[in-house]
Amino acid sequence: MKTPPSTATPSWTVGDVTVHRVDEVALPPATGPWLLPSATADVVSQHDWLRPDFADHDGILRLDSHSFAFTVGGLRVLVDTGIGNGKERANPAWHNLQTDFLERLAAAGFSPDSVDLVILTHLHADHVGWNTRETNGEWVTTFPNARYLTSRIEREFWATYEMDEPRKQMFRDSVIPVEEAGLLDLVDVPEEGIEIAPGLRLISTPGHTPGHIAVELTSRGETALITGDCIHHPVQLAEPAIGACVDIDPARSQASRRKLLNSVADTDTLLLGTHFAPPTAGRVITQGDAYRLSPVPAESH
Numbered sequence: 001m002k003t004p005p006s007t008a009t010p011s012w013t014v015g016d017v018t019v020h021r022v023d024e025v026a027l028p029p030a031t032g033p034w035l036l037p038s039a040t041a042d043v044v045s046q047h048d049w050l051r052p053d054f055a056d057h058d059g060i061l062r063l064d065s066h067s068f069a070f071t072v073g074g075l076r077v078l079v080d081t082g083i084g085n086g087k088e089r090a091n092p093a094w095h096n097l098q099t100d101f102l103e104r105l106a107a108a109g110f111s112p113d114s115v116d117l118v119i120l121t122h123l124h125a126d127h128v129g130w131n132t133r134e135t136n137g138e139w140v141t142t143f144p145n146a147r148y149l150t151s152r153i154e155r156e157f158w159a160t161y162e163m164d165e166p167r168k169q170m171f172r173d174s175v176i177p178v179e180e181a182g183l184l185d186l187v188d189v190p191e192e193g194i195e196i197a198p199g200l201r202l203i204s205t206p207g208h209t210p211g212h213i214a215v216e217l218t219s220r221g222e223t224a225l226i227t228g229d230c231i232h233h234p235v236q237l238a239e240p241a242i243g244a245c246v247d248i249d250p251a252r253s254q255a256s257r258r259k260l261l262n263s264v265a266d267t268d269t270l271l272l273g274t275h276f277a278p279p280t281a282g283r284v285i286t287q288g289d290a291y292r293l294s295p296v297p298a299e300s301h
Contacts, residue, residue: 010298015219032061084129121228154211207253
């Protein structure tokens with residue numbers, strides 16, 4: 001699954017900040033029915049605005065794996081690190097990938113050595129994979145000059161969780177090497193959120209995992225919000241009760257999703273979906289007792 005990096009990186013302008021989408025891989029059609037089983041073709045077909053960008057005409061959801069990179073408050077930031085290359089994974093769509101993610105990241109102007117901060121919205125396999133890469137048979141940190149950051153609640157939850165072998169493997173190859181290198185910072189994220197640098201805030205959005213966070217960036221009065229897995233797909237704007245099969249606390253996940261959507265609805269805030277297929281971003285518009293996404297297509301830089 002080796003794909004050449006494109007010559008242009010999709011991006012959006014937020015004040016003085018350029019947010020780059022760094023593509024890893026389009027996820028296979030089977031992802032939607034597995035991940036969001038309540039988002040049936042019948043449900044999807046009720047929302048015309050999802051087609052053709054976010055769902056095909058048969059009601060199959062489109063989902064992607066990508067990261068976001070930007071410079072704000074003097075920091076060169078990467079939000080989530082995707083699936084990674086050469087990782088042993090139970091999910092066949094994630095197993096032993098060989099993509100040009102790092103070349104795409106460099107093409108956006110973010111060579112691995114230049115990254116200052118890696119924010120992990122949560123510790124799932126498709127969000128931490130490029131934390132490390134294999135060098136001489138060992139998993140070493142991909143971003144050696146960066147601090148890696150996640151919620152303290154998130155890390156402490158998994159420390160006591162009874163993991164199956166695939167999840168243990170993920171921690172062995174993608175989380176523990178970062179900790180052993182002394183690069184992982186744990187942050188207490190209060191309910192009201194916390195500013196970690198000028199123009200950069202972490203927003204508490206628990207439920208998908210106990211310490212899940214979303215990421216808000218602000219520049220010159222303009223705001224963007226990166227969802228992480230609080231929202232996997234735009235169908236959840238139209239149907240906020242639809243949850244993911246892997247939500248640790250489905251009721252809390254739904255509450256976080258509704259709170260987040262309510263906070264940005266009918267504002268100029270740009271919503272950037274961590275798994276949203278292109279056009280990936282948009283503004284949240286109230287529609288009845290739920291919402292829809294008004295897409296904001298990327299520019300190319």
